[in-house]
Amino acid sequence: MALRLHDTRRREKVVFSTIEPGKVKMYVCGVTVYDFCHLGHARCYIAFDLIHRWLEYSGYDVLYIQNFTDIDDKIIKRSNESGIDWKKIVDDNIEAYYEDMDLLNILRADEYPRCTEYVEEMISITESLIDKEHAYVAKDGVYFSIASAPEKYGMLTGQNIDGVLGGAGGRVSESGKRDHKDFALWKSAKPGEPTWPSPWGDGRPGWHIECTAMSMDHLGEQFDIHGGGQDLLFPHHEAEIFQGECHTGCKPVVNHWLHNGFVNMDGEKMSKSLGNFWTIRDICEKIDPLVLRFALINAHYRSPIDMNEQLLHDAGRNHSRILTVYKQALENQCENPLPLPKGDVASGVPLIKSLGLMEKMAEALAKAMDDDFNSREAVAKVLGGVREIGKLLDSDLEVKDKSSFANFAVEWMEEYAGLVLGILPSRDEIMTEKVDPKRDEIRSEVEDLLKQRTEARANKDWPAADAIRDKLVALGVTVVDTADGPVWEL
RNA sequence: GCACGGAUGACAGAGCGGCUAUGUGCGGGACUGCAGAUCCUGAUACCCGAGUUCAAAUCUCGGUCCGUGCUCCA
Structure with a gap:
């Protein structure tokens, strides 16, 4: 059974293919570390964690890179407002990031490069783009010239190069851009900002170039998966296509583009200006982080999620049902289990029938995950398995059969709810009383x-x-x- | 304006040509003195109109409505 995924660039589900057999090189845009992470980040990194887990579960050797944007306008602003050195803001928020991701049971990526460590690489890519006449030096920095590769416009969003609103959202451009659609590769220094030396004077890199530099450094000129939130589609990822493909000549640099959907709050877009903004740590004080994780994988990663009390309540109920049955299975386990019969859905013997059904659930789960990582369907199958387990443990089966089945049930749950979905706490956590x-x-x-x-x-x-x-x-x-x-x- | 995505039972949310999704909530029932947990079971669906088909939530066309992007954003 082949893995299929929805490729943003091709705008359809395609069969997943890797450049190197058995190996997946994956890059996901990380956070700008100027503040704590919010629900939107949680959703994104949980979505890609699930993808990461599923690829590894499927036998791929995955190299997963996720960056930190550790210099940008918001960081500088935060630093100026608070008087705290920007480096400290960045370090503190990176530490907080790891704490939050650990709470949500997100497996670590292989590397977390910081963009300020790649200034040299970014300069060299910029030089190459200037040499190839894809970029030009202006009074206030270096810009990529859209006109030099117009055929690449709208690769992800399908926008027409002429259809884009002039004046970039009504802002009067004071920059040295030749065209409002051009974007910065290098920004000349402004007073009070951190700077790095470059052939074009002191300054700092533009935003889009960092991901091109870091992904190329870790994954090479071509790689398999590039992911991120849907909000990065334009202009960030389109800019990456321009830079990456013009610099390397590779078409494409990225084989499969994947984008996750938004989190809304009570029907409204989550945003700081509306004040409907939950950080991961706020919400995890109120509910079990695994319940939040459950809630966020309980929808397909590309669909929007409307976060509200009801959703969390439902997630809590579902999650506790899974845990209750898992606990029951743990308690029923035995030392030397009997060999279990082969499952058969059509059997009249409850044990054999349940084993058959659970095998089917596992197959259906794999099929769902292979179909563009359909975690909602996978969750449904886990719940189906939970039901079978509950049924058998509740039945008047022979004690020895029941406990042998319990061993199987524990393994089943640890494999699918634990390893694949990441919503199961550790055995110790679940069996020890909460210390209060x-x-x-x-x-x-x-x-x-x-x-x-x-x-x-x-x-x-x-x-x-x-x-x-x-x-x-x-x-x-x-x-x-x-x-x-x-x-x-x- | 241009681009992209949606509309499924009370709610959330899969399915995307024929076969019970799933869970919460609600109604029965088993087990329980009660409660909880678990299990069994019932009811309630596929935005509208037309078309294709033996067969359409599922495909086609036309509506209506709703999101999102075009500015920093996961």
Whole structure:
């Protein structure tokens, strides 16, 4: 079964092909590190994490590069406003980035190059573009000349070169651009800004050139996948096509372009000006980061997601269902499992039928992921498997069969919900009680009440038992009666 | 204006020519003294119009409505 993906440039699903057999070279545009990451970043890097995981799961050797943009207008502005050195802002936010991504169970890329480490490379690409007459030196920097390669215009967005609004959104250009569509490769120094020396005087690189320099350095002149948010399509990625292809002569530099959809907030575009802006760390204080991850993979990566309370609530329910059943499976495991029979969907024997169904779910999951990384469909299959597992563990199967099945179920879940989707916490995390200082504070009181309640229940004094439950609820304690006695949690 | 993408049950969200998506929510039921969890089960769909087809959420054409980009943005 071949992996197919939606290629932005070709505007259709195409069979995935790699330049080198068995190897995938992938570059995803990283963040500009001037602030904490928000939900939009979470969605993007979770989407590409899923792609990363699936490619590796499929047997590819993946080289995944993601950059940090560590110099730009916003960083400079932030520094000027706060009086904090721009380098410190950048370092702090990179550290925060890693923390956030770890929370969301995002596997690390192989390298995280910073653009300021590639100034030399960017200068040399710019020189090459000038030599090839694709770029020109102006009074305030070096610009790429769109007119030098008009056939490359609109490769990703399909825009017509003449159709683009003149004057770039109404802004009066004071720059030395020959054409408003041209974009900067090098910006001459302005007072109070960090600068680097160049053949065109001190200054700093333009934004688009950095990704060309870094991807080329790590992945070569041609590579397999380039990803990013849909907002980068224009002008950033189109600029990369201009630069990369004109500089290297490769057509194309990027084999497959992938773009993820936006996150909206209650139907509106998420943006700082609207104030409807959630950072990853804000939201993770309120909910389990894996629930957020679940919510974000519970839609196809190219569709927009409307973030709201309801969505998180649903994600929480689904997620806890998966965890509950996983936990049950863990608890039912045994040391020396019996060999399981071969599954068969048509079988009348519950164990054999369930095993057959789970095999089918796994196949369907693989098929879904192979079809442009359809994580929503994959999630549905995991939930289907969860149902089968719950059913069997709930049934009156022989203990030994059940526990042997539990071993299989644990492996099944760890493979698909864990390895592939990344929504399963570690065994330790799930089996250990959450450490909450409040728990110890009220422990003796709660245990006392529970003892009374157990007594009342033994005497079948239900009103008294319920009254005690109410008291516990007032303390914020939930009691669940199990075969081994009451269990409580905050 | 130009470009790109959508419209599926109460909600979220897959499917994209014939076959139960899935989950939440709601209605029954099993198990439970109650509660919780788990399982079984029911109801509620495919924006409108025309066409193609033995067969259309699924393909074609025409509408309507809604997003997004064209400026820094994941």
